[in-house]
Amino acid sequence: MTTTAGPADVLLRMSGITKRFPGVVALDDVRLEVRAGEVHVLLGENGAGKSTLMKILGGAYHADAGMIELKGREVKITSPRDALDLGIAVIYQEFNLVAQLSVMENVFMGREPRIPGRPGVIDWARMRRETAAILKELDLPIDPARQVGKLGVAQQQMVEIARSVSASADVVVMDEPTSALTDHEIIQLFRVVKQLQARGAGVIYISHRLEEVPQVGSTVTVLRDGRYVDTVPASTPIPDLIRLMVGRDLTKQYPKELVEPGAEVLRVEHLERRGVLRDASFSVRAGEILGIAGLVGAGRTELVRAIFGADHLDSGRIFVDGKQVAVHHPVDAIRAGIGLLPEDRKTQGLVLLLSIAENISMASPGDVSRRGFLDMRKVAARARGFVESLRIRTPSVHRLARSLSGGTQQKVVLAKWLASRSRVLIFDEPTRGIDVGAKVEVYQLMTTLVQQGAAIVMVSSELPEVLGMSDRVLVMRGGSIVAELAGDEINQERILAAAMGQEHVVAA
Amino acid sequence: MSSQPEPVAVAPGPEERRNWTEIAFQLGALLGLILLVAIFALSSPSFLTTGNLAGIARQTSVNALLALGMLVVILTGGIDLSVGAVLALAMVVLAMVITKAGLDQSIGMVAALAVGAALGVGNGLLLTRLHLPHPFISTLGMMNIARGAALVITGGASISALGGGIVKFIGNDEILLGSGDGAVSIPIMLFVVVLAYVAFYFFLNRTVVGRHIYATGGNPEAARLSGVPVDRILVLVYTISGLMAGLAAVVLAGRTDSGYPNAGLGFELDAISACIIGGTSFFGGVGTVSGTLIGALIMGVLRNGLNIMSVDTNWQTVVIGSVIIAAVYVDVLRRRAGQSR
Numbered sequence: 001m002t003t004t005a006g007p008a009d010v011l012l013r014m015s016g017i018t019k020r021f022p023g024v025v026a027l028d029d030v031r032l033e034v035r036a037g038e039v040h041v042l043l044g045e046n047g048a049g050k051s052t053l054m055k056i057l058g059g060a061y062h063a064d065a066g067m068i069e070l071k072g073r074e075v076k077i078t079s080p081r082d083a084l085d086l087g088i089a090v091i092y093q094e095f096n097l098v099a100q101l102s103v104m105e106n107v108f109m110g111r112e113p114r115i116p117g118r119p120g121v122i123d124w125a126r127m128r129r130e131t132a133a134i135l136k137e138l139d140l141p142i143d144p145a146r147q148v149g150k151l152g153v154a155q156q157q158m159v160e161i162a163r164s165v166s167a168s169a170d171v172v173v174m175d176e177p178t179s180a181l182t183d184h185e186i187i188q189l190f191r192v193v194k195q196l197q198a199r200g201a202g203v204i205y206i207s208h209r210l211e212e213v214p215q216v217g218s219t220v221t222v223l224r225d226g227r228y229v230d231t232v233p234a235s236t237p238i239p240d241l242i243r244l245m246v247g248r249d250l251t252k253q254y255p256k257e258l259v260e261p262g263a264e265v266l267r268v269e270h271l272e273r274r275g276v277l278r279d280a281s282f283s284v285r286a287g288e289i290l291g292i293a294g295l296v297g298a299g300r301t302e303l304v305r306a307i308f309g310a311d312h313l314d315s316g317r318i319f320v321d322g323k324q325v326a327v328h329h330p331v332d333a334i335r336a337g338i339g340l341l342p343e344d345r346k347t348q349g350l351v352l353l354l355s356i357a358e359n360i361s362m363a364s365p366g367d368v369s370r371r372g373f374l375d376m377r378k379v380a381a382r383a384r385g386f387v388e389s390l391r392i393r394t395p396s397v398h399r400l401a402r403s404l405s406g407g408t409q410q411k412v413v414l415a416k417w418l419a420s421r422s423r424v425l426i427f428d429e430p431t432r433g434i435d436v437g438a439k440v441e442v443y444q445l446m447t448t449l450v451q452q453g454a455a456i457v458m459v460s461s462e463l464p465e466v467l468g469m470s471d472r473v474l475v476m477r478g479g480s481i482v483a484e485l486a487g488d489e490i491n492q493e494r495i496l497a498a499a500m501g502q503e504h505v506v507a508a
Numbered sequence: 509m510s511s512q513p514e515p516v517a518v519a520p521g522p523e524e525r526r527n528w529t530e531i532a533f534q535l536g537a538l539l540g541l542i543l544l545v546a547i548f549a550l551s552s553p554s555f556l557t558t559g560n561l562a563g564i565a566r567q568t569s570v571n572a573l574l575a576l577g578m579l580v581v582i583l584t585g586g587i588d589l590s591v592g593a594v595l596a597l598a599m600v601v602l603a604m605v606i607t608k609a610g611l612d613q614s615i616g617m618v619a620a621l622a623v624g625a626a627l628g629v630g631n632g633l634l635l636t637r638l639h640l641p642h643p644f645i646s647t648l649g650m651m652n653i654a655r656g657a658a659l660v661i662t663g664g665a666s667i668s669a670l671g672g673g674i675v676k677f678i679g680n681d682e683i684l685l686g687s688g689d690g691a692v693s694i695p696i697m698l699f700v701v702v703l704a705y706v707a708f709y710f711f712l713n714r715t716v717v718g719r720h721i722y723a724t725g726g727n728p729e730a731a732r733l734s735g736v737p738v739d740r741i742l743v744l745v746y747t748i749s750g751l752m753a754g755l756a757a758v759v760l761a762g763r764t765d766s767g768y769p770n771a772g773l774g775f776e777l778d779a780i781s782a783c784i785i786g787g788t789s790f791f792g793g794v795g796t797v798s799g800t801l802i803g804a805l806i807m808g809v810l811r812n813g814l815n816i817m818s819v820d821t822n823w824q825t826v827v828i829g830s831v832i833i834a835a836v837y838v839d840v841l842r843r844r845a846g847q848s849r
Contacts, residue, residue, distance in 0.1 A: 310733055334735040348733055351726040353793040358719060362734040365716040372715050416734065 010072070011036045011202040012057075012088075012171050017066035019052055024405055026052045027063070030228045032221055034171065034202040039193060041213050041234060042206045044223035045245055045462075050206050053223070054173050057204075058090035059083040070170070084110075089164030090173040095156050099149030104131035106148050107163045134162050138192050154185035161192055165199075172196055173204040178212065179296055190216050210238050246464070254468030255444050257451070261471070262286035264322070265455040266338070266424045268307055271316035276302045278480045280316070284424070289446060289456045291470030293463070294499050299479035300459045301343060304426045308340040309333045320424070334363055339417025341410065343429035343459075349413040352402035356394060357383035359401050359412050364420035386415035390445065407438025414445065425449060426457045431465065443469060463492055475499050536838060537786055537802045544806065548813035555816055558692050562682070566763065568808030569697045570595075570756045572801065574775055575782035576708050577752030579800045580745045582783050583712075584725040585792025586643040588746060590631060591753040592775035593654035596768075598623040598757035600658045602675065603667035603767025613673025620761070621754040627654055628750020632743030643746075651776070658769035666768030670761065679762015697759050704755070709797045721745060725792030781828070782807055785835040806831065 012034040019027040027049045034040045042050045055061040057068065059080040068075050070086055077083050083090065097106050104127045105112075113123040113130070131144040140158050142151070148159060157177060164172045174193075178186045193216055196203055205216060213220060217234035222244040229244050267283035280303055284290040292300045305311045307318060309327040318327050318336075325336040333340075342348035350359050360383045361368050368378040383397035390411045394404065401412060410430065417425055430446070431439040446456055446469060460466050466473055473490050475483040475498035483498035548555040574591050581588045602620040605611050627650060634646035670676065678700055682693040712718040723731040724741045732738045756775075761767050786803030788795030807828065814824045 308733070329735075329737075330733050331735045331737065340733060342730075342733060347727065348729045351723045351730050351793070353726040354719070354722060358723075362719075362723060362731070362736065365719075369716050372717060373710075374714055374716055374719065376714070420735075 009035045009037075011070070013067075013069040014053070014057065015067050015069075017053060017056060017063050017068075019049075019056060019061060019063050022403065022405070025226055027056075027226045030066075030223065030226070032204075032228075033231070034204060035219075036170070036200050036202055037197055038218040039197055039203045039205050039216055039234075041217035041220045042204055042223065043210075043213070043220055043241060043245055048223040048245070049226040050223055051175060052226075054090060054175060054204065054206065057083065057088060057171075057173065060090075084167060084169075087168060087170040088173070089167060089169035089171070091157070091160045091164065091175065091177065093175050093179065095160055097148050097156055097159060099147070101148060102144065103135075103142055103146050103148055103151075103159055103162075104128050104144040106159055107131045107134065107144075107166050109163070111167065130166065131162070134166050138162060138165065138195055140192070153180045154182070154188065157181070157189065158192065161196070165196070169201060171202050171204065173206075175206045176208060177205070178207065178209060186212075210241060213238070213241065253440055253443070253464075255440065255447050256469055257447055259287040259450050259471075261288045262453060265320065266307075266457070267319040267322075269317045269319075271303065271306060271318075272314045273302070273306060273312070273479075274314055276311075276479050277306060277313075277316075278478070280476075280479075280481050282474055282481060282484070284455045284457055286423070286453045286455050287450050288471045289450055289458055289469055291466040291473040292457065292459045292476060293461075293466045293473055293495050294476035296461065298476040298499065300476050301428055302479070303476065304340065304428055304457060304459055307333070308338055308426060310340065334420055334422070337421065337423045338426065339363070339420065339422030339424070340426045341413045341417070341428060341430065343432055345406070345409045345413055345433075350401040350409055353400060355398045356387070356392070356401055356404070356412055357397040360386055360397075360415045360419050363416050367419070382419060383415070386418065390415055390418075391441070405438070406434040407441060410434060410438075410442055411445070423453070424455050424457065426459070428459045429461060430458060431462070463495060466490075466495065467492065477501055537799060537806065537835070541802055541806050541809065544809050544813065548809065548816065552813075552816045555813060560812065560816070562693065562695055562698075564805075564808050564812045565698045565701075566695050567812060568804055569695075569701050570760050571775065571778045571782055571807060572701050572804040573704060573752050573756040573759065574779035575786075575800050575804045576704055576797070577749035578776075578779040579783050579786075579788055579795055579797065580708075580712070580721060581643070581749045582725075582780070582788050582790065583721050583792060583795050584742060584745050585728075585790075586635070586742070586745065587647065587780065588628075588631065588749045589644065589647040589776050590627065590650035590654055591749060591756075591779055592772035592777075593651040593658070594624055594627045594750055594753040595757045595760065595772035595775060596770065597627070597654040597658040598754045599761050599771050600662050600667065600767040600769055602757060602761050603670060604661065606670050606673075606675070607667055613670065613675040616670075616673075616761075617675055617678075617758050620757045621751060624750040624752070624754025624757065625747050626750070628747040628753075629743060631750065632746035635746070636739040636742050647746075655769070662767075662769045664769060666766055666770075668766035670765050670767070675758055675762040676765065677762070679759045680765070697763070700755075700759065704752075705797055705801055712797060717741070717744070722793055725794075727793070778807060781832050784832060784839070787835075787839065789839060803835075 010033055014032045017027050017030045030049065030053055032053065044050050052061060056063045057077065059077045059082050062078065068077060075086055077086065108127050113126045115121045115123045128144050135142050135144065138161065140162065142155055142158065148156060151159065177189055181189060193203055213234050219231060220234050220236065220241065221231045222229040224245060224247050229247065262285055264283050264285050269281045271277050271280040277299055294300050302311060306313045309330045309332050318325055320336045325332065327333050346352060357379050361379045365374065368375055368382060380397050386392065387394060387397055392411045392415065393408055401409060404412065431442055434442065450456055458469060467490060470490060473485045473495060474481050475495055477499055485494055554560055577591060578588055598620040601623050602616040605616040605619045606613055631643065631647050631650050634640050635643050640646040678696055681696045683696060685692050685694060712721065720731065720736045720741050723736055724738050728738050760771060782803035783795060783800050784803065785806055786799030788799065810828060810831065811824060814827060
């Protein structure tokens with residue numbers, strides 16, 4: 001399967017790639033070498049820089065420094081169009097398909113065949129013929145005239161791949177292609193990847209699923225914190241790959257301290273939402289961090305959003321301090337002392353065009369206003385207090401939230417909930433998109449908060465984070481809580497087994 | 509690397525530069541206004557006379573009031589195409605209350621404000637309750653409904669001779685300041701406009717609801733998850749816009765001593781233009797009261813100055829269109845400057 005190739009076969013070489021965002025170096029002198037006919041797996045934790053590197057290759061971002069060579073010739077990629085013209089096809093997690101149009105129109109988007117001698121008139125017959133030929137070659141039973149929106153996720157992905165084949169792409173990038181696929185669909189995908197490989201294309205494959213690496217890959221390049229770590233064969237044992245990805249002693253990263261749990265603060269019973277949540281019940285006590293683990297789509301975010309009143313519930317009861325509260329709108333949850341730190345701070349946590357101070361006061365304007373008029377001095381003074389206590393790095397509380405880095409933005413969202421005196425803090429993916437150094441700070445804040453008597457619910461897709469910070473762990477699958485783990489039961493194997501439905505652990 | 513603390517969040521360099529571009533942009537509109545005034549003052553001696561300046565105030569007032577309401581709507585990322593037609597309906601209702609029903613002008617004024625506010629509530633509910641996909645559609649519908657209703661209840665005829673009272677006072681009277689040769693007469697409506705701008709400034713910058721309007725436009729989801737009653741805010745902004753159309757109807761009725769169903773044709777576009785020239789972003793969350801005033805003044809001064817210079821009215825329209833495009837292009841440049849970091 002793995003083709004041994006000499007240096008002459010190097011299809012793509014990226015070297016010295018550096019990319020800075022305000023306050024963050026996303027990529028620092030990164031290199032990547034892809035040979036013709038290989039599947040090159042790009043590995044790294046969240047925030048390691050994989051997606052940024054691929055966006056530079058695809059023309060969505062511009063590197064601040066570095067060189068890209070294609071077949072030994074230096075190329076400049078300044079737009080997605082450039083990348084396509086050079087034969088580089090990037091298949092993003094969110095597909096770039098027009099759902100309303102047919103499969104063939106999507107496959108030939110921007111390169112529609114014309115009828116010779118009749119400018120601007122599409123040659124439908126040829127388009128259909130060529131699309132059918134490509135689909136046949138890839139062994140995909142899809143009707144070229146079918147509307148793309150009516151296809152399943154896996155088939156849409158195949159349409160993206162067919163498009164890259166029809167554009168005779170030499171380099172095909174797949175960003176976490178299996179994250180939304182079933183086992184059966186994954187097998188189909190791997191088969192198509194092998195087809196691409198056999199055609200002599202270089203496939204760059206980004207995945208979080210380590211078990212896929214030996215199945216699909218030939219070579220692995222590992223990135224960590226925006227830096228190149230190593231390039232190794234795909235047959236490298238998984239524990240070695242993990243060490244390359246993490247590169248440090250994990251235990252030190254989690255400043256977990258044991259806190260004697262106090263009274264129960266939040267309890268939810270039989271939460272139901274059709275097709276999303278099934279009979280979810282749990283409770284969390286003061287001083288406790290409750291982790292919620294599970295695969296993407298298991299219903300974790302949906303569960304906490306429903307508790308917060310952001311999404312509707314069909315039935316179920318929510319108790320705060322033993323008293324039942326009716327939560328129909330986030331206002332109700334906020335009043336009861338619940339705060340949600342959403343997974344996407346930029347789109348759900350902050351108003352980026354408003355100042356830090358205004359964001360902090362947004363959930364509790366009553367404390368800093370009289371008869372509806374804001375006291376701007378109080379707004380600023382309160383914000384300054386949080387800037388100091390949470391060590392929010394900013395020269396002024398009047399800076400726009402937009403100007404802050406991910407970790408600092410997370411602290412501002414936290415300050416918003418502390419200002420409104422929330423005692424149940426729900427962190428949804430607390431460190432997604434945050435620098436490694438700032439992650440530790442977020443963990444330290446979580447530890448301090450529970451020491452002060454807060455109850456924390458933490459939804460996380462990063463297992464080390466769940467293992468390192470939680471006192472108890474709930475595992476969700478298919479909208480249900482399928483396991484509750486405490487103490488020594490909390491380990492990677494039990495969580496993964498429950499999340500993937502291989503073992504049912506009865507709640508302790 | 510991994511043990512290093514997070515880099516300082518805000519690199520001072522780019523931040524300062526962005527502030528400068530923002531200041532330059534804000535000043536840009538003001539500088540444009542000053543430049544226009546200078547050009548017209550130099551090319552015509554009659555431009556800077558008190559009589560002409562009062563004329564500009566009178567011509568600009570209606571647009572300035574509508575633009576304030578429009579600003580509040582655009583701040584939430586919306587648009588209100590119905591204000592011109594709502595103005596017409598409010599104006600003819602006002603005229604009919606006074607002439608047909610024979611009631612006092614103050615009742616007519618209240619009726620006009622009530623009509624404006626009610627249609628605004630309608631716009632808001634169409635958006636938040638019926639979930640019409642975009643306010644462009646709901647207010648386009650309301651525009652036709654209001655215009656049609658104004659024509660239906662008047663039979664297409666205009667109503668004149670409204671007599672005296674508060675409407676005439678607001679729309680037509682002047683106050684003489686000073687005495688002798690230095691005396692300046694100031695239209696009452698100018699005070700109404702100034703009062704409205706001051707009130708809106710405090711409302712948008714100093715009140716909880718005002719800041720909620722910016723939050724709703726800047727990021728509706730984050731606002732909702734922070735406990736902001738987004739739907740109520742949306743209904744409120746369209747109500748405010750309708751109310752301002754009602755107030756503008758009072759001013760116009762007083763100034764023309766009449767109510768006519770074809771009033772306010774295209775006024776919604778002038779109001780939108782004033783907001784945009786003043787730097788209001790169509791994407792919501794960005795825009796100021798002062799910018800909107802400057803935008804309205806630029807349009808008023810431009811029309812008046814071109815009139816004085818006897819530029820053909822058709823060409824005036826071309827000039828105003830060009831100014832709108834130039835102003836929005838400046839907005840595009842500003843966004844690009846903000847995004848490149």
